[in-house]
Amino acid sequence: MILETRNLTKIYRVGKEEIPALRGVNFTLEAGDFVVINGPSGSGKTTFLNLIACIDKPTSGEVYIDGQPTSQLSEGQLAELRKRKIGLVFQTFNLIPVLSAYENVEYPLILLGVSRKERYQRTMALLEEVGLKDLANRRPDELSGGQRQRVAIARALVTNPKLVLADEPTANLDSETGKQVMSIMRRLNEEHHVAFLVVTHDPMVTQYAQRTVKIRDGQLFDGGRTNGA
Amino acid sequence: MELKLLIPLRNLSRNRRRTLLSLAIIALGTAMIYAVRGYVDESLLNYRASTVQQFGNLQIASPLLWAEKTENFQYLIAPEKVAQIVKILQETPEVTAYTVQLTLSGLAITERKTKVVSATALEPQNQALDYNDLVVEGSGLNPNDRAKALIGRTLAEELQLKPGDFFTMTTTTVDGAYNVGPLQVAGIYTLNNAIAEGQLIFLPLSYGQVLLDTAGVAKVIVTINNIDDTERVATLVQRKLAEAGLDFEVRTWEQLAEFYRQIKSFFDILFGFLTIAVSVLVFFIVLQVLTLSFLERTREVGTIRAIGTKRYQVFLMFFMESVFLGALGSLIGIIGGWIVGQGFNTLGIGWTPPGALEPIPVRVRLELLNAIAPFIISTVATVLSALYPALHSARLNVVEALASK
Numbered sequence: 001m002i003l004e005t006r007n008l009t010k011i012y013r014v015g016k017e018e019i020p021a022l023r024g025v026n027f028t029l030e031a032g033d034f035v036v037i038n039g040p041s042g043s044g045k046t047t048f049l050n051l052i053a054c055i056d057k058p059t060s061g062e063v064y065i066d067g068q069p070t071s072q073l074s075e076g077q078l079a080e081l082r083k084r085k086i087g088l089v090f091q092t093f094n095l096i097p098v099l100s101a102y103e104n105v106e107y108p109l110i111l112l113g114v115s116r117k118e119r120y121q122r123t124m125a126l127l128e129e130v131g132l133k134d135l136a137n138r139r140p141d142e143l144s145g146g147q148r149q150r151v152a153i154a155r156a157l158v159t160n161p162k163l164v165l166a167d168e169p170t171a172n173l174d175s176e177t178g179k180q181v182m183s184i185m186r187r188l189n190e191e192h193h194v195a196f197l198v199v200t201h202d203p204m205v206t207q208y209a210q211r212t213v214k215i216r217d218g219q220l221f222d223g224g225r226t227n228g229a
Numbered sequence: 230m231e232l233k234l235l236i237p238l239r240n241l242s243r244n245r246r247r248t249l250l251s252l253a254i255i256a257l258g259t260a261m262i263y264a265v266r267g268y269v270d271e272s273l274l275n276y277r278a279s280t281v282q283q284f285g286n287l288q289i290a291s292p293l294l295w296a297e298k299t300e301n302f303q304y305l306i307a308p309e310k311v312a313q314i315v316k317i318l319q320e321t322p323e324v325t326a327y328t329v330q331l332t333l334s335g336l337a338i339t340e341r342k343t344k345v346v347s348a349t350a351l352e353p354q355n356q357a358l359d360y361n362d363l364v365v366e367g368s369g370l371n372p373n374d375r376a377k378a379l380i381g382r383t384l385a386e387e388l389q390l391k392p393g394d395f396f397t398m399t400t401t402t403v404d405g406a407y408n409v410g411p412l413q414v415a416g417i418y419t420l421n422n423a424i425a426e427g428q429l430i431f432l433p434l435s436y437g438q439v440l441l442d443t444a445g446v447a448k449v450i451v452t453i454n455n456i457d458d459t460e461r462v463a464t465l466v467q468r469k470l471a472e473a474g475l476d477f478e479v480r481t482w483e484q485l486a487e488f489y490r491q492i493k494s495f496f497d498i499l500f501g502f503l504t505i506a507v508s509v510l511v512f513f514i515v516l517q518v519l520t521l522s523f524l525e526r527t528r529e530v531g532t533i534r535a536i537g538t539k540r541y542q543v544f545l546m547f548f549m550e551s552v553f554l555g556a557l558g559s560l561i562g563i564i565g566g567w568i569v570g571q572g573f574n575t576l577g578i579g580w581t582p583p584g585a586l587e588p589i590p591v592r593v594r595l596e597l598l599n600a601i602a603p604f605i606i607s608t609v610a611t612v613l614s615a616l617y618p619a620l621h622s623a624r625l626n627v628v629e630a631l632a633s634k
Contacts (some may be wrong), residue, residue, distance in 0.1 A: 055535050055627040076539055083537025090631070095530040098239035111537050155536070 001065065002162050002195045003029035004051060008061035010047050010218075021047040023218040024061065029197060031162070034189045036206050037199040039215035045199040048215065049167050052197065052211045053086055054078045066162050083111050087156030087194075089185075091168035093148040095140040095155075101127065101147075102136040105154045113157060126154040129191075130184055146177035150184060157188055164189075166198040170205060237550035241557075244522065248469045252558040255607050258507040259562025262603035265503055267593035269496045274594065276493075277456070285328075285358050286459050287466065289314055290448035292478045302403040305331075305445030310475065314449050317469045323453045323462045326356035328341060329446035331437045335400030337380075337430065337447040339388045346384070348398065348430045350437020357452045360418060362433050367392025367416030374433050377415040381426025390507045392416055398430075402442035410440050421587055459483070508610040515554075516614035523547060523618040530622050531630025539622040547619035548612070555611030559604040568602070570595045592631050 008025040011018050021044045026134045029035060036201045050056035051063055054070050055078075063070045065085055073081065082088075095104045105126055109119045127133045130150040140148055143174050149169060156164050166185065170178030189196045196207055199215075214221040241248050254590030264317060288369060294304035306314070309327060331350040336343050353370035360379060361369025370377060380436075390396060392414050393411065399409045420426055438444060453462050459481050467479040483489065530543055579588030591603045 044381045050628050053535065055631070079534070079537050082535065090532070092528075094528065094631075096236065096529060096533070098236060098243055103235070107533075108536055109544075191554055 001028055002031050002033070002065070003197070004025070004064040005052065006064070008048070008051060008063065008087055009059045010051060010056070021218050022051070022058070025218070025220050027213070027220055029163070029195050031185045031195055032189070032193045033195045034186060034208065034210045035195075035197050035199075035213060036083050036209035036211075037197065037213045037215050037220070038201065038203070038206055039199075040201055043215045044065060044218040045201070045215055046167060047218075048220075049165055049197070049199050052163075053088060053165050083108065083158065085162045087159065087161040087164040089149070089156050089164065089166035089169050091171045093140070093145070093152045093172070095148055095151055097140050100137050100139055101132055101143065101151045103167070104140070104151055105158050108155060108159045111144045119229075120160055122215065123154075126158050127151075129188065130154045144177075145173050145184065146181060149173060149177075149181050153185060153188065160192070161194060163195045163197065166196065168200050168202070169198060170200065170202050178202070178204060233290065234549060236546055237553055240522075240526075240550050241553060244525075247522060248554070251515050251554055251611075252561060254514045254563035255511055255555060255558025255611055256565055258511040258610070259559045259603045259607040260566035260569060261507055262504055262606060263308040263563055263566030263600055264593055265494050265500060266599050266603065267566070267570050267595055268573075268591060269500050270596075270599060271592045273493055273496060275592075276489050280489045281452075281482050282358075284482045284485045285450035286453045286456060286479050286482055287451040287463050288448050288482075289451065289466070289470070289477050292476070294447060295478055295480060302441070302443065302445075305403070305443055306449070306477070308444050310477075311446060311449065313473060313475060314470070314477065317466065317475075318449070318451060320471070321462070321466060323412035323455070323458060323465075325452050325454050327449055327451045328352045328355035329449050330358075331434060331435065331441065331443075331445075331447045333400050333437055333441050335398055335440075337384070337388060338397040339390065339394075343386050344384065344388060345428070346398070347376075347428050347432050348400075348432055348437060348440075349409060350432050350440075352434050353515075358450045361416075363418035363420060364416035365416065365419050370415055370431065370433055374415060375436055376410060376412050377436075378412040378613070379416050379418050379431040380414055381429055381477065382417055382419045383423050385414070385431065387427060390414050390417075398432075398440065400440050402440075402564045404442065405478040406442070408440055408442065410436065412436075415471060421589070445469060494561035504606060508606055511607060511610040512614045515551075515611050516617070519547075519551060519554075519615050520618045521627055523622050525623070527625060527630050527633040530625050531627050531633070534625070534627045535631060547615060547622055551612045551615030551619070552608070555608035556604075558606040558611065562607060563600045563604055566600075567595050569593075 005025055005027045008022055009018050010022040025048065037045055037048065051058050054063065054065070058071065065081060070078065070081065096107065099107065102123055106119050106123045109122060124133060124136070127136050130153055132147060132150055132154070135143060135147060143151065169185070170181060173181060182205055185196060267359045291304040291306065296385065298304070315327065319445070322518045332347065333350065334347045337346045351358065353372050353374055364379060365382065370379060385391065388396060394414050395411055396414070397409060398412050399407065402408050453459065463481050470477050470479070534543060573591045573593050577590045579590040581588045
């Protein structure tokens with residue numbers, strides 16, 4: 001099991017008021033899964049993703065990544081875990097604007113201390129897989145939205161993570177480009193046998209899911225397994 | 230190039246106007262410190278050279294003279310004592326030359342005017358201290374000259390004297406008797422100092438001794454082979470004098486030159502104040518620019534932290550950016566300061582300090598060694614200004630950073 005959450009709760013405190021964002025969520029994800037969590041704004045999607053990505057702490061409950069409990073890990077240990085086991089794809093792409101597409105994809109490998117030669121091979125291979133080999137030297141502002149998201153997907157996968165988390169990956173793309181991006185993610189999920197967890201409010205994305213989970217008011221409702229697109 | 234260096238370097242070109250502003254401020258500050266340091270150093274070296282030219286490296290005299298207890302002329306050094314001192318100096322390899330001087334005061338009188346003057350009686354054309362190179366009109370004193378004098382330009386104007394003219398000098402002998410002697414103007418000198426030129430005259434030692442009616446001298450002037458060795462040689466000679474039972478005291482040129490000490494102290498304070506003011510200015514302006522620049526990258530920090538960059542690595546990125554910014558700005562400043570200094574040195578722009586008769590050219594000493602301190606000061610000021618925003622960025626909450634616009 002790549003990911004497991006047990007009784008995951010997140011409560012935000014605003015003054016004296018307590019706002020529950022997640023209410024005791026139990027969830028599991030196996031290697032090679034492609035799961036879409038679908039829900040409206042304010043349903044707790046991003047909170048759930050942040051907790052799984054280990055960039056936020058739950059109020060109670062536990063997140064297990066590749067069998068390892070994360071609540072007791074230090075900031076540095078969590079950064080190490082994110083670096084080695086988790087790939088992230090953001091709604092607004094979040095590429096480093098001063099780096100080229102190649103350098104953006106290469107960046108996580110530098111954090112891992114991979115040799116220059118291996119970095120080159122792995123980065124170029126990923127860029128080729130997302131169809132951007134020829135645009136490797138372009139900076140993000142010289143790429144279209146779809147191309148930027150493909151760079152972000154390559155960056156998320158270049159470290160061979162166990163799990164890729166995508167937060168609204170199609171929200172800033174037109175529908176056609178969104179479909180292309182989802183197709184690429186689905187293909188890479190199958191080829192790399194890496195688990196994908198996508199949170200979105202876009203119904204189109206659910207077409208690509210093996211399993212769709214609804215989220216509403218901080219609670220998950222498993223919609224069962226499908227074949228995906 | 231590793232990204233930890235590449236990202237900071239690339240970030241410098243991100244907002245060019247802002248980077249240029251920071252560079253300009255750092256460069257301006259560095260150039261100011263470098264050029265002013267060069268000017269101060271050059272001025273002090275000139276003052277030092279002219280002071281040594283005026284006083285020699287060391288002077289040996291009775292403690293009574295240094296204590297200004299000169300009423301009864303008991304400070305005078307008898308010829309046999311002079312011979313003993315000379316023997317010690319001859320046995321000291323660092324000593325390059327020596328001479329003796331006698332000082333006296335009195336009145337310089339012409340048919341039209343009378344003026345109070347101080348006279349230095351010296352051995353003309355000696356190896357240690359010779360004022361003949363100050364002469365701008367007429368000639369210097371020669372060893373065979375007897376009743377001749379060098380007078381200052383201001384005194385020459387006041388007494389309406391020119392080379393070849395005669396005047397009378399009156400003084401009091403060591404026994405308290407009134408004495409008068411005629412003197413012919415050999416030459417007119419300049420020190421570019423109106424007060425000194427209006428009071429001080431030079432005459433041959435032998436004639437000075439006649440006027441004071443003594444065979445003694447006031448002090449022995451010594452020059453040495455290395456000015457930076459002055460303190461050590463002074464201590465050495467002082468020890469030798471004590472061992473020989475001679476109750477004389479050695480003074481260095483720096484002890485004697487109160488004006489030099491005042492100037493040096495003034496320059497040190499001025500330069501220290503300037504350095505602090507410029508550093509503080511650079512610090513606060515760059516702090517403002519970098520804070521804004523780092524704040525704009527909040528979401529980027531969130532992103533790189535989310536994908537596994539550790540806090541210290543984020544800090545290092547911003548820190549290195551400030552190091553590059555500071556070093557580049559300082560380097561530009563050094564080049565700018567060098568150009569400005571070279572401009573002054575080439576154009577010979579001058580100014581007339583208080584008391585001077587002619588403008589003194591502003592010269593800037595453009596040594597590489599002088600560039601090191603301004604370079605470090607400006608770079609450190611820049612790096613210090615980046616510490617707080619860099620720490621703040623490194624400690625950002627990842628979720629909040631990702632949510633920022």
